Amino acid sequence: METKKTREGRGVSEVSDERREVRPETGGAAPGGGSTLGMKIENLAAFYGSFRAVTDISMDIQANKVTALIGPSGCGKSTFIRCLNRMHEVIPGARAEGKVALGEQDIYAKNSDPVVIRRRVGMVFQKPNPFSKSIYDNVAWGAKINGFRGNVDELVERSLRQAALWDEVKDRLKESGFGLSGGQQQRLCIARTLAVEPEVILMDEPASALDPVSTQKIEDTMSELKKSYTVVIVTHNMQQAARISDYTGFFYIENMGDPGHLWEFDETEKIFSNPDRKETEDYVTGRFG
Amino acid sequence: MAQGTQVKKRGEGTEGPQFKANMSARYGLDRVFSVVVTLAALVGIVVLAVLLVDVTRDGSSMLSANFLTSFPSQIFPENGGIYPALVGSLWLLGLTFLISVPLGLGAAVYLEEYAEDTRINRLIEINISNLAGVPSIIYGLLGLGIFVQLLAPITGGGSVLSGALTLSLLILPVIIVATREALRAIPRAIREGGYALGATKWEVIRSHLLPMALPGALTGMILALSRAIGEAAPLLVVGVALYQTYATSGPLDGYMALPTQIYDWISRPQQIFQDSAAAGIVVVMVVLLVANSVAILLRNRFQRSS
């Protein structure tokens, strides 16, 4: 079942040709493809106090691609993704070790400022978390605090359009963000993230709390986003991973209480059709998890 | 819906990044702000410390064992003391405890364990939260109208019993709220476990819920009772004596009280009475600090174990 759907997936057939080939479908739309950066992770481990939640993670996240992270619950996908913009350490007692490079810069280097890093590596959370502000201010706030010099109205409209929300909210920008439906709230959170113009967007199960229609809209948005951004998404939904991602990482824990590992990482089609490891195959074919 | 061509690219039409995040200015403000909030949190503590030092200094000349065991004196104020006020406050404390705790526990148990969400129960709830905000002097006027005047044949008019009844009504909302919170913290499973053994509602409440709720409720009760000890305004309205020649020995006797004695001294211009007031304040503050510390210790222990 899973593999069949995968073959039909549009996103996968693109990548399958050749890894080096640059965005065949975007043509010349993206100005000088180098506007976004990939990430390079080396030997990353994350802790909650003395508990080692994930360990030994090394992977390359390709620029302008969607990388999906899948795996059973509790194996550290969310913890890992939070290490990529230093959100992990916001939790009291939590810390990370290892190297995470954004382009050339190690975000865990001494002179790296987490606040600056988070502006450059945006994040969309599992549950929509709009601020108690108007729709407009929800989008504009992050840009304002980060010293945005351009036209804010334009920025808000552009961000909302990119998040496929503009048409639904353009007449009520001054209303509270709480008044939107769950799916709209999540797209608002995506727009808010886009408005600070990050290089990379991290998404932690962005559609898990949403209905199928909203999920579809979020997925549509994502395939647009990868034209201009590098996207990393954690998902429990394997069809979703297969449909939208170019690369897939499978996280796994061998024994209860052990830290999570990156068990296998490859092109999405390979992971879903012919993975190297048995646990990956069991998982993607739905035999457990 | 936004399709490929409609999506504008970052930086399109502009040169370079449009973000000038002035990190040093922002972090500067962050540091200033963290200092400001820390200082703000210290304001209350500092005032409390200055107050305690000031009062102790003013009252030190009057403080002695004699001060605790003597009657106040107009003629020889330097030999005067707070004995009848202390006795009166202890009477008030004891009677208020006996009246308010059973009433408060009963009301809390009813609201938490028996009451279904009917209109009358919602009314009781709003009513209690509102009563908690009624000024204490209004309770004084209530006590004056009901206990001192209307029920004079029973309460003996301006007796220590009338005073205690008034203070009981005053602190009842605090006790009810604290007890309800303690009851609410008990898991459902405890109740269901009891019922599953064939216990009646009251049996479950008496042998499981009340003992478990007690530490939390006790904290609220101590805080409420210490508030009662410190109240002056309602007592002034319900006829506390500002001077009497005997110490209270029964619930229908007249009475003096510490805070009203202090008030009486403060309102006299001579320095010796001001010093007496300060000495009286030291006595009250010691009593309250002990009571509050006990309450805090109880709560911290209770929170740790649960």
Added chain:
Amino acid sequence: MAVETQGARSREGDWHRNSRARQARERIIKFLLTACAYVSIFTTIGIVVVLFEETLRFFLDVSIVEFLTTTRWAPQQGDFGVLPLVYGTLMATFIAIAVALPVGLLTAIYLSEYAPKRLRRWLKPALEILAGVPTVVYGYFALTFITPFFRDSVLPGIGSFNALAAGLIMGVMIIPTVASVSEDAIYAVPRSLREGAYALGATKRETATKIVVPAALSGIVAAVILGISRAIGETMIVTIAMGSQPNFGGSPTESMQAMTAYIVQVVGGETPRGSITFESIFAVGSALFLMTLALNLASYWFVRRFREIY
């Protein structure tokens, strides 16, 4: 007597389940508990009846329009315009809130966003002690420390009794109320909102002041309203430190009388019960009750609104 072991169950006769007596006991207990809960209703009814009965009598002698609109309060001369007393109360309250709002709110932010966990555990109770200090003590402190301090430093002309010292100390008194209720609201703002702000590249201060505090706003408003209500109803500080001279339009450095202080003045004096002057304390008390009632209900409404959002 040997224990019979023929069956695992005991015989029916071993049990004394008197279910009818048990049910009766349950009913009696429920009745008693219900009665306890109703005491609060009777308290409110008692307050309303006592206040309004005497107030009504007062208004048979003094017109309600005169009471509410004229600006001279001199019971001995038969002038019963309540505005000077209201002015005194509001002046002290205003000064108190000017202290308690910023200090209380910043304290709340410190407690919930900045304080180390262990410190928070001790600071909150310390604030409760501040709230538990008897108001006569605050009154003494305002009268014998704060006022002389002002006279010796910046305000040599300040009166022995004045609204400034009373208001400032009253502000300190209500800091714990404002801080504690605000802190509950700020603490209740979901973690996810803070994370959303951090993920956009906000600093801790930006997150606290621009995301968390606005999200907790209705809870903070409730806290401030509650603080105002406390200040309006406070008695001993204003009685001791602000004086007993009705003073409409006076400056904060002058002596003035608050509504509560007037009630204390009358009950402490030789005024015969049943006289107009004595009845006037109930009229003032009614006005006080209605003011605080309106504020308490408003606060209650704001808290509920806050709970509905989160």
